[in-house]
Amino acid sequence: MSFAGVMGAAFNLNHPAHTVDWHFIHLSVANVVVIGLMFLVFLLAILLPFPGAAGRRAARRNGGAS
Amino acid sequence: MSFLGPKDDTQPWKGRYAPYDLIKELSIAVGVITLLAVLLTVLLSSPDETPSTLGQWSHQLPADFATTAAKELDETSPTAEYGPPYNHNSGSVQHFLFLHPQRWLGVSHPINTADDYVIKPLETVPNDEALRGALAEYKAAPEKQKKGWSEAYAKPLEEYATAVEEKKPPPSTVSVNSSTGTVTVRASGAGPVPTMMRSLLALAQSGGLDGSLLTSKNFFQTDYTKPLLLMSDGGLLAERAEEQHLLGKQWGLMNETGSFPGQPWLWLYSLWYQVEPMKTSPNADIQVLLIMGVLSLAFICIPFIPIVNRLPRWIPIYKLIWREHYRSLPQPPVPS
Amino acid sequence: MSSVGPPPATARSKSWTVKVREGGVAALPPEKLLPDGQPTYVASWIYVFGVASIASLIVIIGSGSILALKGPAWWHDTGVGHFFNSIHLWSVELFFFAMVVHLWGKYWMAAWRGGRGRVWVTGAVTFLVAIPAALTGYVSQQNFDAQWIATQAKDAMNSVGAGAFFNLTNFGQMYSYHVLLLPVAVVLLVGAHVLLVRRHGVVPPFELEKKLPAAASAGAETDGPPPSSTGATS
Structure with missing residues (x-):
């Protein structure tokens, strides 16, 4: 049990x-908490900017202008 | 499908492609999820409440065990009265309108509570002349006599259980010694039953009943139907479950032991049990399962259900998801 | 009997193997099966929850396989066993979490459009089959939780007649369902789901108005990585 004792008891939910x-x-x-996190993560997923997306758009615009 | 839904004018994409590495993405995802699982494991571990045994139950709650055993003998326990798949009674048989699937599927796991939970286990007890005599007397008696004996024995125990539940002083006909775990029932007209029940309690407390309920013609055992049903006829499992918020009325089928997250994905299934008519219906299970069956089918068929399949168009969350795409279009988007 | 060189064309056209191979390659040519480009509209965090679900399933199967290697009682007795049990539990929680967010995202994108109905159907069925896969795991735990869930859930199974062949209080049967039958079903469904996504491609955005198709297709003439998946016949 020592491994579990060391590894598994940072917060005791028992x-x-x-x-x-x-x-x-x-x-x-x-x-x-789990259900709340699902909503939060869903909102963040659609609201947070996706890395590279804006950059790609800018590059495309520049490419199109040149 | 056009008569079911709007005309689908979604065209295959003819526009640009950006570099993408599918295998790399999957590898990163597996790494991230593994890390998250390890992190949650280190922080929170997982629950493992020790199981109850018949031995433990008969030690901790000897009167409850004796009451349950008496009901098994006179066949008035929940399991004895259950119906299919355990026997031909009707105590827990559910139906919906003309649908009687529980009856149609029949008795697949036969349990005779008097034989399986009392008589047969007692026959395995060696070197007890008094018990052997009591068993012989009981088995030789006509059904009516058996019933009379077991009812005479069960009645004081049921009065005792009611008194305990209502927190009233228990009747003098039952005395429980919690240090030795013995139960004495002063029942007149109970014939050989008190002798049998004393032995059954002793057998259970020795751990022997746990084993004998599993023993059949096979050596290896994997089927715990008999001991689990006996234990659920008693009060120990429910008592532990209530502490852990696992009862049905506590929305327990979503919950885990301790303070761990349980099965939040069962929220809708759990909800139906909390509302009328299911809340008080003896047919709640089949009603809830039929509702969930219909809703599950609807969930699968969402693409083909009018209105439901148009909501994503009407409630423009898509404009947020694809905002980069719409911004990149040559013309400024006009709200639709 | 045998001859040198490939068999004649007439024999090949009758071969079941050839038909399956040619049908498979036609439906999913290698560059479509393992694409190195995605349409530019695939640019949102919401797109990571499909692959997060699959990654969770991989961790579930990995941790479950370790538990299976040592047998069902191991995790109660050793710290290492308990550690892998915890990994197994949390990856299941993550699996359902990711599936739910993925599901919400795909609903609000109406991702069944453009002949992708079967993609939605296989995904939805996967979610529904994952529920008994989890249930049989809960009743295979051999602890109080398993005892309680088995004795309670049996009534629901019995009420619809399922108890006759799906007995929650039979540990051996539940363990077989949990480590073999239901995982195989989930993996096959996920496999079909992913192949269908690869076949049809990721659903394009809703068009904002009638003028836009011409504008969007104008983009095809410009530069960018090789559009290996263009010309999709979905």
């Missing part, structure tokens, strides 16, 4: 979960 309760909805905090 305790009963906290929950988010809203009307009839009861979700574990861990699941809410």
Whole structure:
């Protein structure tokens, strides 16, 4: 168990979960975090500039002008 | 498909191509995901709650074990009354309108709770003359007599369980010694049943019942149906599950033990169990599965479902995704 | 019986092998199967979640294979086993995470357009088949979680009759599903999905208005890397 003890216990999640309760909805905090991250990552993926894309556009424009 | 959806005028791309290295991209992705998985492993590890055993259950909750065993003997436990695939009863048989798939598929894993959980395991106990006599008396008795004995034994235990649940003083007919794990039931008219049940509790506490429920004509065992169903008839698993937020009403089928993320992809499946009529229906499982079956089919068929397949055009998230492309077009885009 | 040189053309045209080979090469010529260029509109982070899903699947299969090599009980008893179990769990979480973001992205791009309906269908079916692949893993854990999930989920399976041939409380059966049958199904589906994407190419953007097709195609005359995948017959 020593390997797991060393490698696997930076944060101990082996305790009963906290929950988010809203009307009839009861979700574990861990699941809410995962679902929230999905939305966040999706938003970032469509909003953040993709490296190289603007550069390619600029190069193309210059190429077209020359 | 034109009658189902709008005319699809998407043309093959005739425009520019940029250099791209597919194999390199995949290699980088595997590296990044491996790193992420290792990082999450180092930070958070993974859960491994030790399993319950029949031995542990009968030690920790001897009265609950005895009550469950009594119900198995007089065939009133959830498993005894379940129906297919375990037996021909109807306690947990579900249907939807004219659909009775649970009945149609029949009894594929037969369980006779009195025989499998009580009689046969007790027959494996050696050198116990009192038990052998009690078993012989029980087996020779007519069905009505058996039923009378086991009901007479189960009644005080059920009163005890109700009292414990309602936090009232337990009846004097049942006494539980939690240090030795023994249960004494003063039941009149229970015939040989108290002797049998005392032996069954002792067998379970010794760990012998775990083994004997798995033993069949085969040596190697992989099928845990019998011990798992017996344990789920009792209260230990549910007690542990409630602590871990795993019960159905706690949206437990999305949850993992501890505070680990569970299966958030089951959110919709889990949701249907929380709303009427499924919330209180005895046919909730088949109703939810049919709803999810229809929705899954719709999910697969999204390209061919009117309106749903036009939403991406109407809600212009695509303008964000392809903004570089639209900016590079010779003419300024006119909002559609 | 045998002759020197290739068999006559008439014999070749009847050969099943030749038909499969020629059909395969026609559908997916090598430069289309492993392209070295992408259309310029493929320029967004949203495009990385497909390959991230595949990468997660590779890590799942890798860590799962290590767990399989040592047998189902190993991970309970050793730190190294627990480490690989954790990798297996987290790569599954990452797999579903990446698949969901990929799915949202492809929905909002309406990526089924231009004859790509089968690409969507194979992707959606992959997601649905991945769910029992995960479920059978959860009930193969041999811990309390497995006991609870097996005894609870059995009622749902039984209610639709599936319990007769898919018994969640039978460890041996669930383990076989988990390490062989369902992974093979997921890998085959992902394979079909990827081949279909390669065959049809990445879906082009919506056109903004009627004038634009001419403008977009004007770009084809200009420079750029060899358009190895142009002329796609999708």
